[in-house]
Structure formats: structure tokens, C-alpha cells
Amino acid sequence: MTNLKISALEFVEEAKNGNISVEDFIGKTLERIDSVEDKLHAFLSINDKALDQARELDKKIKSGEDVGSCFGMPISIKDNMCIKNSKTTCASKMLENFIAPYDATVISKLKKQDAIFIGKANMDEFAMGLTTEFSAYGPSKNPWNTEYVPGGSSGGSAVSVSSFECVASLGSDTGGSVRNPASFCSTVGYKPTYGLISRYGIISYANSIEQVGPLTRTVKDTAFMLNLIAGIDPNDNTTVNNNNEDYLANIDSGIEGKRIGIITDMMGDGIDPEVLTATKEAISKLEGLGAICEEISLEMVKYSVAAYYTITATEAGSNLARYDNLRYGYDFPVEGYEFNSYISKARRNFGPEVTRRMIIGGFVPSAGHAGKYFLKAMKVKTKLTKEINEAFKKFDLLIAPTVPVLPFKIGEKIDDPVSLFLIDINTVTANLTGKPAISIPFKIVNGLPIGIQLLANSMNDKLLLQAAHALEQTVTLPEVPI
Amino acid sequence: MTKIGLEIHCQLTNLQSKLFCSCKANYREFAPNENICPVCAGIPGSLPRLNQEAVKKATMIAMALNCSTPEKIAFFRKNYFYPDLPKNFQITQLNIYGDTSVGGTGTISIGDKKIRITRIQLEEDPGRIIYEGSSSKNQITLVDYNRAGTPLVEIVTEPDFETPREVRDFLNILSDLLKNLGVADPSLEGAMRADANVSVHGGNKVEIKNIGSFHDLEKASHFEITRQESLHDRDIPIAQETRHWDDRRKITVSSRSKEEDLDYRYFLEGDIPWVKINPEIRDELKLKMPESINSKKERYISKYKISAQVADVLSSDKFYSDLFEAAHTESNAKEVANIITTELMGLEDTREKRETSKLTAVHLKELADAIQTGTVSRNSSKNALHAILKTGKSVSAVISELDLGNVSDETELLKIVEKIIADEPQAVEQAKSNIQTINYLVGKVMQATKGKADPTLTLNLLKKQIGI
Numbered sequence: 001m002t003n004l005k006i007s008a009l010e011f012v013e014e015a016k017n018g019n020i021s022v023e024d025f026i027g028k029t030l031e032r033i034d035s036v037e038d039k040l041h042a043f044l045s046i047n048d049k050a051l052d053q054a055r056e057l058d059k060k061i062k063s064g065e066d067v068g069s070c071f072g073m074p075i076s077i078k079d080n081m082c083i084k085n086s087k088t089t090c091a092s093k094m095l096e097n098f099i100a101p102y103d104a105t106v107i108s109k110l111k112k113q114d115a116i117f118i119g120k121a122n123m124d125e126f127a128m129g130l131t132t133e134f135s136a137y138g139p140s141k142n143p144w145n146t147e148y149v150p151g152g153s154s155g156g157s158a159v160s161v162s163s164f165e166c167v168a169s170l171g172s173d174t175g176g177s178v179r180n181p182a183s184f185c186s187t188v189g190y191k192p193t194y195g196l197i198s199r200y201g202i203i204s205y206a207n208s209i210e211q212v213g214p215l216t217r218t219v220k221d222t223a224f225m226l227n228l229i230a231g232i233d234p235n236d237n238t239t240v241n242n243n244n245e246d247y248l249a250n251i252d253s254g255i256e257g258k259r260i261g262i263i264t265d266m267m268g269d270g271i272d273p274e275v276l277t278a279t280k281e282a283i284s285k286l287e288g289l290g291a292i293c294e295e296i297s298l299e300m301v302k303y304s305v306a307a308y309y310t311i312t313a314t315e316a317g318s319n320l321a322r323y324d325n326l327r328y329g330y331d332f333p334v335e336g337y338e339f340n341s342y343i344s345k346a347r348r349n350f351g352p353e354v355t356r357r358m359i360i361g362g363f364v365p366s367a368g369h370a371g372k373y374f375l376k377a378m379k380v381k382t383k384l385t386k387e388i389n390e391a392f393k394k395f396d397l398l399i400a401p402t403v404p405v406l407p408f409k410i411g412e413k414i415d416d417p418v419s420l421f422l423i424d425i426n427t428v429t430a431n432l433t434g435k436p437a438i439s440i441p442f443k444i445v446n447g448l449p450i451g452i453q454l455l456a457n458s459m460n461d462k463l464l465l466q467a468a469h470a471l472e473q474t475v476t477l478p479e480v481p482i
Numbered sequence: 483m484t485k486i487g488l489e490i491h492c493q494l495t496n497l498q499s500k501l502f503c504s505c506k507a508n509y510r511e512f513a514p515n516e517n518i519c520p521v522c523a524g525i526p527g528s529l530p531r532l533n534q535e536a537v538k539k540a541t542m543i544a545m546a547l548n549c550s551t552p553e554k555i556a557f558f559r560k561n562y563f564y565p566d567l568p569k570n571f572q573i574t575q576l577n578i579y580g581d582t583s584v585g586g587t588g589t590i591s592i593g594d595k596k597i598r599i600t601r602i603q604l605e606e607d608p609g610r611i612i613y614e615g616s617s618s619k620n621q622i623t624l625v626d627y628n629r630a631g632t633p634l635v636e637i638v639t640e641p642d643f644e645t646p647r648e649v650r651d652f653l654n655i656l657s658d659l660l661k662n663l664g665v666a667d668p669s670l671e672g673a674m675r676a677d678a679n680v681s682v683h684g685g686n687k688v689e690i691k692n693i694g695s696f697h698d699l700e701k702a703s704h705f706e707i708t709r710q711e712s713l714h715d716r717d718i719p720i721a722q723e724t725r726h727w728d729d730r731r732k733i734t735v736s737s738r739s740k741e742e743d744l745d746y747r748y749f750l751e752g753d754i755p756w757v758k759i760n761p762e763i764r765d766e767l768k769l770k771m772p773e774s775i776n777s778k779k780e781r782y783i784s785k786y787k788i789s790a791q792v793a794d795v796l797s798s799d800k801f802y803s804d805l806f807e808a809a810h811t812e813s814n815a816k817e818v819a820n821i822i823t824t825e826l827m828g829l830e831d832t833r834e835k836r837e838t839s840k841l842t843a844v845h846l847k848e849l850a851d852a853i854q855t856g857t858v859s860r861n862s863s864k865n866a867l868h869a870i871l872k873t874g875k876s877v878s879a880v881i882s883e884l885d886l887g888n889v890s891d892e893t894e895l896l897k898i899v900e901k902i903i904a905d906e907p908q909a910v911e912q913a914k915s916n917i918q919t920i921n922y923l924v925g926k927v928m929q930a931t932k933g934k935a936d937p938t939l940t941l942n943l944l945k946k947q948i949g950i
């Protein structure tokens with residue numbers, strides 16, 4: 001009996017030993033996808049060559065060839081990452097027919113390790129959103145309760161991992177887009193230090209703060225994935241040298257004696273009492289493991305969401321300007337149009353959230369307004385970074401709930417963009433300051449998951465994963481009811 | 483009072499690759515859209531990969547123009563929609579948030595006049611738009627992205643020029659300087675373009691865009707000054723506007739587009755980290771920088787006693803000064819310089835002629851030596867040079883083949899001298915009373931020997947025979 005619920009580490013060990021036939025596992029995964037996709041809609045497209053690739057890999061191992069360390073593992077990929085000769089839509093009508101002509105760096109690294117990309121995961125259009133409701137192809141559903149949102153923007157990634165449609169996934173995190181759905185779907189979701197993973201081939205939304213991040217079933221799986229995709233990339237000038245760090249080694253070092261700061265500004269007004277309780281439980285568990293926890297206030301956090309939306313809208317306005325439908329895009333002939341009227345017409349195919357942010361992005365950095373908005377936002381970013389750097393002089397790690405509220409119903413907040421914005425308050429700090437952060441599944445309350453977030457200083461990703469692993473070991477969670 | 487300021491765009495044509503990818507910086511030999519990749523075509527997900535060599539070359543230009551160079555440089559995005567712009571933003575540099583462009587303020591001298599440089603920035607060139615079809619109804623717009631991403635240096639000056647003539651002199655100096663630095667070949671089509679801003683009598687500033695060559699830049703500023711002067715004379719206000727240079731009609735035309743009102747929403751390009759240019763890098767670049775034109779000129783004058791005029795011409799042309807450096811010795815330097823400036827520059831006056839010429843530095847050295855030792859006369863050396871350019875044969879071979887050797891055999895020359903004295907009694911008498919006029923007789927001997935007579939020997943023989 002094929003166990004689709006297996007962790008990534010277990011999978012590759014069994015597959016390499018020949019105890020799992022890749023063909024069988026991929027076949028069963030595709031069956032699973034077939035049977036649950038109607039309810040979940042985690043995928044925008046499925047790799048129709050997955051079974052052929054699986055058979056090739058089985059042959060490879062039978063003939064005694066060397067195999068990659070991600071051998072035969074089905075991975076879902078957020079649909080904003082380029083896989084050569086595959087559709088990459090960003091869940092947008094604008095890129096409905098865009099076939100990527102090259103592989104993203106993370107994709108080519110995983111390809112080399114014999115991974116199988118089982119499908120492209122649903123997301124909010126161009127990663128703008130935190131519910132996956134802004135996908136132009138319809139929302140994904142939370143496998144814990146399909147009336148609820150799975151979080152976003154990497155909603156499809158989180159759903160596919162938590163509902164066993166794949167073993168692991170790659171998402172991208174601009175303001176919480178990996179951690180938020182991980183928290184809502186009860187998976188591990190990690191945003192590394194800015195520059196640790198190459199962004200080459202990831203379709204930019206807000207390039208100065210976003211990162212690729214794995215979504216997995218265990219913290220160890222995240223460390224395993226990180227080992228495969230982290231490191232300097234000549235194609236991305238913002239990548240940093242990690243000296244080939246092994247994030248899996250000594251992952252069970254524990255957190256004895258580590259100092260952890262509790263970010264009070266992320267547990268104030270508007271927090272759901274259940275989330276607050278869960279966070280307090282997590283803190284006492286960490287203390288039980290020998291950590292020293294103490295409250296800390298980051299004053300700038302209260303301005304962080306405003307700064308985040310100002311900066312991301314500015315960058316998005318520029319990054320998405322290339323979607324003029326001239327070189328690629330959807331079917332809309334140019335004949336009879338003057339250039340400017342064509343592009344303004346073509347760009348009406350952006351969805352409501354993207355349009356909203358493009359309009360903001362045209363305004364906040366414009367001459368006469370930049371001083372009041374964009375430059376002020378940049379000041380907040382600088383001050384927040386200073387503040388968190390000070391905090392890390394005193395603490396090894398920081399803790400807060402990943403999302404201050406429980407998952408909510410689909411449609412519940414879609415018409416209230418401002419209340420949606422505020423849900424980002426606990427996640428954007430890591431992006432604005434470039435720090436690594438991780439969401440760990442911690443509790444299920446009334447059938448809905450709660451994740452706990454840990455943050456560490458830049459390039460302390462290994463310490464962060466060790467702490468996350470320690471916390472993860474303290475809880476046993478029920479299985480997803482789908 | 484006329485004021486002209488310039489914005490000069492110069493492609494770093496000598497670089498191997500584009501500013502942010504490994505496509506060729508020399509895009510000219512490709513079929514349309516053959517010299518592109520995901521990066522320079524702005525394909526989703528691609529990221530710029532900064533060409534460090536371009537930063538070094540641009541810094542060299544800044545140093546050569548006496549501009550300040552900051553410790554750290556940054557890139558910015560200039561956002562606007564245009565069909566030739568693959569990303570619909572251009573990666574460029576700015577100084578509005580501190581001095582982060584590759585070059586800050588500097589000066590360049592044209593004669594006694596100093597022109598202030600405002601800044602120098604490194605940026606990417608857009609693609610090229612090609613319109614096809616005659617009537618506007620049937621016209622189609624084609625875009626070739628081969629040029630997109632070519633490294634471009636923009637040099638901005640203060641409005642310090644007062645005449646189109648000064649503009650031309652400046653451009654000549656700048657063009658020589660860029661060639662001398664080995665960063666660009668300004669003669670390549672489209673390698674250098676410029677915008678100008680012109681105002682007269684303290685009036686409004688008018689921008690002139692789309693000037694495709696330096697030659698037209700001078701013409702355009704001339705036209706614009708005349709246009710503004712005539713408006714001024716008739717008390718018609720001069721509008722602050724952007725005009726385009728109409729290359730066909732040779733006039734400036736008001737741009738109906740609202741280009742001047744565009745808000746570029748500049749902000750920092752996050753995909754390219756700040757680049758540190760620390761003192762060690764600057765020192766290293768200084769060492770690598772070729773000798774400046776001025777320093778070359780001074781060296782030619784002081785070391786070889788070459789005349790200021792010849793030294794000026796020679797030093798400002800990289801091709802010929804390189805040839806001079808390779809060909810000259812301590813003793814023949816002056817001769818080599820003379821051959822180059824009085825003969826060779828006229829014979830090799832185009833790029834094509836330079837490329838097809840078979841002349842080498844060795845030829846030049848041997849020819850100068852031959853003149854100095856009297857093996858060939860200066861006059862005959864011209865014929866020798868001609869033959870060498872075409873055939874590439876050695877100097878000695880050319881001299882003997884063309885029978886250009888000096889008539890230095892005294893008995894042979896004496897016969898000719900005696901004949902000339904007999905033929906020209908009047909001139910002989912004149913020479914007796916005024917020694918200066920003997921040159922006429924020397925000329926006659928030269929004519930008779932087709933320029934092969936050794937001039938010194940001829941003079942001595944003439945003097946002796948006439949008895950002066």
C-alpha cells in the first residue's frame with residue numbers, strides 16, 4: 001500500500017532503496033490529485049509527462065546509475081516559477097498562454113536532483129493576495145474545511161502539501177505568501193534570509209523583498225529542500241554565499257539556553273483569542289525545552305503593513321509594466337490600435353487586486369507624492385530593520401503567531417481589502433527586514449489550523465530551523481480530514 | 483546670449499557583452515532579434531546580471547573627464563511605456579538621492595574654455611523601432627531588440643556652450659578621448675547620439691531630441707538658435723518645449739507628445755546591489771588607463787621636439803598615435819610624426835582605407851630611417867608610401883622596384899647640375915646676388931631627377947659650381 005503521507009526525507013530514502021517504485025508513487029499521486037482536485041483546486045496545470053519521467057527514473061535506478069538526492073519526488077511548483085516549455089501563468093489572464101523559454105534556477109537545481117514537477121500550483125494573481133481568491137482561475141480551498149480559504153498567495157502549494165497531492169512544494173513569500181497559507185493549511189512554510197535562494201526565473205512582484213520558500217510536511221523536509229536550492233547564483237546578483245551550509249546537519253541540536261523575544265506588537269488588538277492562547281502554549285513549550293522567553297516591542301511594526309503595501313505597489317507597478325501583451329500573453333491582436341491605447345486595453349485583463357495595486361503603484365512613487373508615501377515607506381523599512389537588528393543583539397530568535405486570525409470563509413473578506421491587508425501584520429516584518437522566518441503547524445482549533453512563527457537574524461537560517469524542529473517535536477497534530 | 487547644454491549617449495562598443503546579460507554588445511552584425519536572451523528581452527522572471535567590466539569602463543570615462551567618482555554606485559528604474567523598451571522601464575542611474583551615478587561633476591577644456599560636466603551615468607540602450615510601409619495607413623512598426631541592453635554611457639553637460647562651433651569642438655575632443663580610452667568606437671552607426679537644450683537671451687530652454695550624429699547636432703543647434711533668435715527679434719515668446727530633429731528636412735519640429743510631462747517614477751533597482759568602487763579599484767583603473775591625449779601631446783613636444791601643431795594632430799587620434807608609438811625610435815621620431823601627419827593621414831582618411839591598408843609600423847620605421855640616412859628623398863618617400871599601402875612590400879623592395887633611390891652618386895649628379903647651370907644663366911646670376919634664390923635651381927635639379935637627388939648634396943654641388 002503506497003503511503004502518500006510520507007515525508008520528503010522518508011520518500012527519497014525509500015525510493016533510492018528501491019522500496020518505492022517511482023512510477024507507482026507518481027501514479028498514486030496523480031490518482032489522489034484526480035480525486036481531490038474538484039474540492040480543492042490546488043493546481044493550475046498538471047505535468048502530463050510525470051508518469052513517463054517516473055518510468056525513466058525507475059529504469060535509471062534499476063540499471064544502477066547514480067541518482068539525484070530528490071529522486072522521483074513529486075513536487076508542486078507555484079505557478080510564478082518558470083519551467084522550460086511549460087505554461088507559467090501567475091494565475092493571471094495576462095499570462096494565459098505564456099510558455100516559459102527557460103528554467104528558473106531553483107527548477108534547474110531540482111531537475112538535476114531528479115525531482116518530478118507534478119504540477120503548477122494555484123496562487124493569487126501575480127502573488128498579490130493572501131487567500132488565493134484572487135487567482136484568475138478560481139480560488140483554492142482549505143483541505144481542513146473546504147468552505148475556508150487556504151491562505152495565500154502560495155495557497156495551491158500549501159493545499160497540495162497538506163492534502164497529499166505532492167510531497168513538497170515551492171512557493172514564494174513577498175509579505176507572508178508562504179507562511180500564511182502554511183499556517184492556514186497546517187504545513188511548514190519558510191521564508192529564508194533575503195538572497196539565500198535565487199529568484200532567477202521567479203516572476204517578480206516586489207523583487208526587493210521576496211524570496212522562494214519551501215512548503216513541506218516537516219521542518220526537516222524544509223532543511224532538506226533548502227540544502228538543494230540555496231546558495232549563490234550568477235544569474236541573481238542579490239544572492240548571498242552560504243558556504244554550502246548543511247541545514248539538515250545537527251537539526252536536532254535543541255534550543256536549550258536560547259533567548260527568544262516575544263513580539264508584543266504582533267499579539268495586540270484584533271488578535272483572535274484562540275491564536276493568542278496557542279502562541280502562549282508554544283512559548284511555554286519552548287521554555288520547557290530550556291529557552292529563555294521575554295517580551296519585546298518593535299515600535300515600527302504598527303507602520304509595517306502601510307510601508308509594505310506602499311513599497312510592494314511601487315515595485316509591482318514597475319515589475320508588471322512589461323505585461324503589455326506585445327511579446328507574449330493572451331490572444332488579443334494589435335491591428336488597428338495605437339500603442340498606448342493597445343496596452344491600456346490589453347492591461348484590462350489584470351484582475352481586481354492587481355489593478356488596485358497597479359493604481360496605487362502609479363501614485364505613491366510619483367513626483368509630488370513620493371515624499372509623502374514611497375520615501376516615507378522606505379524610511380519605515382530602514383527604521384524597522386534597525387529596530388529588529390537591535391532586538392537580535394539581545395535575542396537569538398523572535399516569536400509571534402504567523403497570522404493573528406484563524407482561517408476565514410471564502411468570500412468573507414474579499415470585498416474588504418483593508419481588513420485583508422491587516423492580516424499581513426505579523427508576516428511582512430521578515431520581508432521588509434530581509435530576515436528568515438518560518439511557520440510551524442502548532443494546533444488545530446475547531447478543525448482549523450494555527451501556525452506559530454519564529455524569526456532569526458540574517459543568515460541564521462540554520463538556527464531558525466533547529467528551533468522550529470524543536471518546537472515541532474512538541475506537538476502531535478490530527479490528520480487532514482480529506 | 484546663447485546657452486547650449488548637451489546630453490551625449492555613447493555606447494561602450496568595445497565591450498564583449500551587454501550591460502545585464504551575455505548577449506553581444508556588438509549587435510550590428512545580427513539578423514533582427516537574433517542577439518537576445520530572456521534577460522535583455524525582458525522575459526518574465528529574468529533578472530539583470532551586472533557587467534562589471536562596463537562599470538569599470540564607465541568609471542574610466544568619468545576619471546578621464548575629471549569627474550568625481552563615488553565610493554558606491556546604484557542603479558534606478560526609469561518607468562515609461564515604449565515599444566522599444568522590453569521591460570517598460572529602463573535601468574539607469576540618478577543623482578537625486580545622493581551621488582550614486584558612476585561620475586559626478588567634472589570639467590573638460592576646449593581651448594581656454596572649460597565645459598562643466600554635470601554627471602555621467604551608465605544605463606541600458608533600448609531596442610530599435612523600424613517603420614515599414616509608405617503611407618501611414620499601411621505603415622507597420624517593427625521592433626528589433628538586438629540593441630536592447632547595450633551598455634550606454636550618458637554624459638550630461640551644463641549649458642556652457644555659446645556657439646555650435648564650441649559644441650563641435652567639444653564633440654571632437656570627446657570623441658577622440660573615448661577612442662583613446664579604448665572604450666568605444668564613436669564612428670560606428672548609432673554609437674553616439676545626443677540631445678541638446680538651447681536657449682537664447684535668457685529665455686526658455688528648448689530640448690532637442692533624436693539627433694543621430696554629431697554632425698547633425700551642430701546643425702540642429704545652429705537651426706534652433708536661428709529659430710529662437712528670429713522669434714526673439716519679433717518679440718514672440720519662445721515656448722519651453724521638446725522638439726525633434728527632423729533628419730530629412732534638417733529642421734527641428736515641435737513634439738506633439740507630452741514627453742516632457744512624463745513622470746518616470748524613479749526608484750532604486752533592487753535586483754542590482756550597490757557596487758562598491760573603492761580607492762584600490764580606482765587606482766587599478768588609473769594604472770590601466772591609457773595616457774591622456776594632453777599628456778601624449780606634451781611628451782611629443784618636449785621629448786622629440788615635434789612641433790605643437792603636429793603633436794596636437796598626432797596625439798588626438800588613437801589610431802595614428804598608436805602607430806607612432808610602435809614605429810618611432812629616439813632618433814627618427816620627428817620624421818615618423820611628419821610622415822604620419824603630412825602624408826599618411828591624407829592617404830588613409832577613411833575607416834575602410836585604414837582597414838585595407840597593408841602598412842605596418844615596421845614599414846613606417848624603415849621609411850623614416852631611409853629618409854634620414856638619405857637613401858630616399860622626402861619627396862620620393864611619398865611614392866614609396868603609396869606603394870607600401872597597396873602592396874605591403876618592404877621599404878627596400880619598394881625603393882628599388884620603383885627606382886626611387888636617391889641619386890647620391892656625385893659624378894652622376896654633377897652632370898645634371900652642370901646641365902642645369904648651363905640652361906639657367908639668369909637664375910645663376912640671381913643666386914650669386916641673393917643666395918636664397920638658389921632654391922629655384924635645387925628645384926630644377928629635383929625635377930630633372932624626378933625628386934631622387936639628395937637635396938644636401940645637390941645644394942653643395944650647385945654652390946661649388948656657381949662659386950658661392
Ligand SMILES: [Zn+2]
Nearest residue numbers: 503505519522
Ligand atoms: Zn541578452
